[in-house]
Amino acid sequence: MIPLEWVLILAAALFCAGVYGVLSQRNGIAVLMGIELMLNATNINLVAFWRYLEPGAATGQAFALFVYAVAAAEAAVGLALIIAIWRTRDTIILEDIDLLKG
């Protein structure tokens, strides 16, 4: 049996890789990829807690499925926004998208 701590530490490391990507990337699509990594890490945690603490219930897996639905929606809308910005501003470098800057 895999120790639960191993799974949790792997998920934490994956989440932090995503955090670094979101905070450090200049490309809008690269930032979205960081968000996807973070969502994957939370899903690993949900499945691990289901398996180790409540294997008889279905809620852990069901919550992971809801995360999938929200992740798909988030990726679709985010990429649509990036394409719309590319059409009007000709850039997806986040530092150049400063229309709302005072």
Added chain:
Amino acid sequence: MSLQQILFIIFGAITLGAALLVVTRRNVFHAALFLILSFFGVAGLYVLLEAPFLAAVQLFVYVGGIAILIVFAITLTRDTMNPLENGAGRNRQWWAAALVAVALCGMLGWVALNHDWGAAPGPVLEHSIAILGTTLVDPEGLVLPFEVASVLLLVTLIGTVTIARER
């Protein structure tokens, strides 16, 4: 060390190594390819955690859906005159971001190691996928969030087309 643990280390190394390459590659297209590899590694982890249905959903939704969407977005926004600039790389605050990420990782790891997670887990029920299915459409269970999720996906479908449409 059991076979399960060895496989966990292999899949975990694939997932984490690919994830680190995703956030450090300058070329955003290479990053997307490593992201797909990372999704595959996560699917392997679900199999090891005895959640085969979620492993299949992971492959369908992430590898089959989101990864393709990201690759499409990269090709649609590619600056053909300036292909290197599209990679963009990291911004001026990357060192602070790395500091925050490492500190957060250390904190989460400390909590994971120092909390008592209780006794060893029992076996997974044989019909756990059937239980998941009935819970999702059970009025006493999760039918309301299930229906809200379908409305959310419909709104996303319409909203995405509206936002990305050529005006």
